[in-house]
Amino acid sequence: MTVEEYLYYIILPILAVSVLLVFIRFVMGPKIADRVVALDLLITIGITIIAIYSIVYDQSTFLDIALILGLIAFLSTVAFSYYLEKRNKLEMDEKKRKRNE
């Protein structure tokens, strides 16, 4: 068994199963924060799948895309948490105004 075959038949299925498990939590996720974290985790596992694919097909160019995906994952987490917090703040202000009235 060569390295490529080992990666293709053993490592990739393990990663696929973990993506499936994370996706179950992404669908279930009781709060929106769970979904944001699940999205971040899905993209991070996607980076490893890209790394494995770049070994299997002997194309080191795929790693550039992994770098960009990591960037997008971080940006999306930051943006989601920023706007969630902002929305919460707006709701709090509204509540305060109503109480003052």
Add this chain to the structure above:
Amino acid sequence: MTDALIIILSTLGAIFILLAAVGFLRMPDTYLRISVTTKAVTLGVGLILVSAAIYFDELSVTSRVLAIILFIILTAPVGAHLIGRASYFLGVKMWDKSVMDELEGKYKKFSHKLDSGDDLKDEEETEEEKEKG
């Protein structure tokens, strides 16, 4: 030799990622889930990327892989802290069996500022008075 190294590193990384996914599914509380994603997954991704660097054995690939690992190590804690902070403000409940919540009563509800003093309430009241005035 390199084949064995690649197989060992990628297997370890895949096992770490699988355990993180299982933990992410089974943990009872949002904050515990966030802690899973920052630690185990970072290690797993790093190991698999190192195995890719060993496979190609070129300077350009190795530097790219190091850049990815450094970026993930830098950004994972920052993102986890931000989303944890946001979920704390959103009022996400902790697990029933959690021992303590050290932030309880230390975050101002309206201005989102951290304060450890006892005059927390007074300041919020004065802020409200200012708005009224």
